[in-house]
Amino acid sequence: MTHESSENIIINREPSNELENNWRQYLSFSTDHKVIGVQYMVTTFIFFLIGGLLAMLIRAELITPPSNVVDRPLYNGLFTLHGTIMIFLWIIPFNAGISNYLVPLMVGARDMAFPLLNAISFWMIPPSGILLISSFLLPNGTAQSGWWSYPPISLQIPPGQPINGEFIWIVSIVLIGISSIMGAVNFVTTIFWMRAPGMTFFRMPVFVWSVLSAQLLQLVNLPSLTGALILLLFDLSLGTQFFKPLENGDPIIYQHLFWFYSHPAVYIMALPAFGIFAEVLPAFSRNPLFGYRSLAIASLGIAIVSIFVWVHHMFTSATPSWMRMLFMVTSMLVAVPTGVKAFGWTATIWKSKLHLETPMLFAMGGAAMFLLGGVTGVMLAAVPFDIHVHNTYFIVGHFHYIVFNTITMAIFAAIYFWFPKITGRMYAEGWGKIHFWLTFIGANLTFFPMLPLGLQGMVRRISSYEPRYQGWNIVASLGGFLLGVSILPFIANMVGSCLYGQRASNNPWLATGLEWQTTSPPPRDNFEEIPVVKRPPYDYGDPKYSVIEPPDYHQQENHSR
Amino acid sequence: MWRFLEYLLIAGYIVVLLVVSHWIGDQAYSWMPVEATAEAQKVDRLFSFLTAIGAFIILGLLGMMVYSVLFFRAPKNDYSEGHPSRGDLRLEFLWTVTPTLLVLWLAFQSFNIYQQLDILGLQQIVHLHTPLEEPVYAELSDDQPKPAAETIDVFVKQWDWSFRYPNNITSNELHLPVNRRTRLNLHAKDVLHSFYVPEFRLQQYIVPGRDIDIVVTPTRMGEYQLKDALFSGTYFALMTAKVQIESFEQYNQWLTTAENQTIAWENQAVAEYKQPPKTLFKSNWYTVVPEQPAIAEKRKVRNDT
Ligand code: HEM
Ligand SMILES: [Cu+2]
Secondary structure, X not given: OOHHHOXXXXXXXXXXXXXXXXXXXXXXXXXXXXXXXXXXXXXXXXXXXXXXXXXXXXXXXXXXXOOOOEOHHHHHHHHHXXXXXXXXXXXXXXXXXXXXXXXHHHHOOOOOOOHHHHHHHHHHHHHHHHHHHHHHHOOOOEOOOOOOOOOOHHHOOOOOXXXXXXXHHHHHHHHHHHHHHHHXXXXXXXXXXXXXXXXXXXXXXXXXXXXXXXXXXXXHHHHHHHHHHHHHHHHHHHXXXXXXXXXXXXHHHHHHHHHHHHHHHHHHHHHHHHHHHHHHXXXXXXXXXXXXXXXXXXXXXXXXXXXXXXXXXXXXXXXXXXXXXXXXXXHHHOHHHHHHHHHXXXXXXXXXXXXXXXXXXXXXXXXXXXXXXXXXXXXXXXXXXXXXXXOEHHHHHHHHHHHHHHHHHXXXXXXXXXXXXXXXXXXXXXXXXXXXXXXXXXXXXXXXXXXXXXXXXXXXXXXXXXXXXXXXXXXXXXXXXXXXXXXXXXXXXXXXXXHHOOEOOOOOOOOOOHHHHOOOOOOOOOOOOOOOEOOOOOOOOOOOOOOEOOHHHOOOOOOOO | OHHHHHHHHHHXXXXXXXXXXXXXXXXXXXXXXXXXXXXXXXXXXXXXXXXHHHHHHHHHHHHHHHHHHHHOEOOOOOOOOOOOOOOOHHHHHHHHXXXXXXXXXXXXXXXXXXXXXXXXXXXXXXXXXXXXXXXXXXHOOOOOOOOOOEEEEEEEEOOEEEEEOOOOEEEOOEEEXXXXXXXXXXXXXOOOEEEEEHHHOEEEEEOOOEEEEEEEOEOOOEEEEEEEOOOOOOOHHHOEEEEEEEOHHHHHHHHHHHHHOOOOOOOHHHHHHHOOOOOOEOOOOOOOOOOOOHHHOOOEOOOOO
């Protein structure tokens, strides 16, 4: 059911014809942030499917203890590319895509600050991704040293093969990184300078706050990864010795540079997901977002604290005690702003009027599973415990509760929630619900077993294991295949609804937020007229569900708070 | 009246939660492998404590969500407001300050346990071979390990562990006397590895070019497995070694027998390289070739690591 049948206070303009059926624009070099947003989302979804196939191969290998599906070098290539693709070609660029689509609409801008730069950022992604994946075709295959690419293991390459998997891996990640930096400059500029009149910082939706925080992190931390990878490339191809331990280099320095970006990266991935929860939960519970200001500020808080926690990935890397203790405390402190968010979501749902449409199911499911991901994260910050489970499946379980069960669930929530806005059509609710239940059950079956496995000491990245670990591994593998199946109703729904879905009104969920004030899909310049914002966001306590001032309500504005 | 009932209900729920999460915390011990060192008992205590607190938070919030799904559903087509409250400063203050105090407490507890581990000898010192960095680390060497009864050298390379005992015997099995502080001197030859025995609750990266010491005090006799926990290349999964914890007499006896006889020493990586297992997909991609340990033939070796 959609909200369609209820009284709809926004004038329902027919989507203009020129906007439909011109799918060709999605294959063109467009500078419209909406087209670029969709291009990002569709491209990265294809990478997600490829990364998912690799994951299912990994799970097929792990269903039995011996190594019998893929040989060991191939297994190592599989998990290396699975992790790399999922992080650098799915979650991070998908977030760039959805942010691209939404941020200008949400702040009331006609486009991003630098539309051409925006298009260039996107067009760097497909070639980099194809380059990375094509390394499967090299005679000695892809990179095999994991997505961390720790030296000196990453420097062990086939002799006499200058173009090898590792080389391609580094080049593609550096290119993707450059694209991200250009994107970050664009987002930060847009949010600072392109806001509509009246859109003060504390009238911005939390989604915009979280994108701002995430993109600031990209600017501060990504150069560290890029630098590390370029030095690694020198070591690999030019015979330098920055990270070679037997020749005066120091591989631990690489770890510091790598995690200085890659820890904040988890928040670059998670913050937009938190932002999505903050949009979807209020709309489907008809409550204002509880504690809006603290949730907005918590986004920045998370970003700032997470710059100072990277050593928690290195507690066992010959790290001195003082450093272990210091980073234990900072890592645990991230729980404070994160907790503020989780409490805020729960309080928003509490005593509300819940509508459990698909976006809400995904948002609530994601928020619920985030609890397990977050709590295991705080446990891992405790040095004595981390020393036991570091590099075991406990870690793999923990971060998949974050990257899949929270972030990917949030991404699905977002796709369903803004689908009517983007396409001008409704998706099929029944298929959406099937998709949700398959995903929710599959995700828990896949990733929960990894936690007990890790506690029992099953090491990650092994392609064969002791028979005593088999029970939980069977559950995880079957869950993984179920996740593979769960994506089919989603694809069917998206394709079918794009073509034949029921027409959507401009604001089918009766949500607040500027993006709902324009047509579905929005015109080239987003708004007929740039709106003037005079109200706080999440105005669900108000009968008009609106942050802008509709002309006919001018006199009766009398809400007091 | 309703308000009062509501508070009563919430208070009752919290009591139930406290009981349940306490129980879950107790269960947490059984999720772990057996405890083979004094350190392991301490780590498990910390884990149980963290689990109890985590369970309380998860179940608390999850309970609120489930309750909402059951009882706060909107009638169809009712899109009116739920309740218009946008926040409550007291509540927000409470849920900022409480977690802050909570994590400081968690950090304090973890710190305490960590200190105790140190007393018991999880302590490690790092000698750097790079002269450039020596001064920096020299300052940090308040990390002096306590004197240990035995010292065993641990050598690791792709993909093989070996151990050298005080009488200069080298073996691919790690034998440790029970209840004695034993220092392990870790050396890696090629890439990074990680020394990990789950029953010891202990993991330490081994960095080529640095000698890293850890001290362990096993408390429970039996056979365990040493694993390499940090990915080290093609045959990483095969990098295990037997750990035998035995009485001091048995340990000494083993040392003398080992001195006098040659034990066949099969390296799993070498075996697999020569005779690859049948797999559905074969890539035949490049791998570093595993070498049979040179010391396999000669039991006694000189200091040529
Ligand atoms: C949504 C996005 C996902 C992300 C961002 C993600 C990310 C990652 C990363 C970074 C790793 C570590 C790779 C390494 O150790 O180098 C990993 C490992 C793994 N992932 Fe995923 N993953 C995702 C989804 C999935 C799914 C759906 C499955 C199951 C079907 C899965 C199964 C696994 C397994 C089994 C491993 C461990 C491989 C090994 O260590 O041997 N992942 N993932
Ligand atoms: Cu981290």
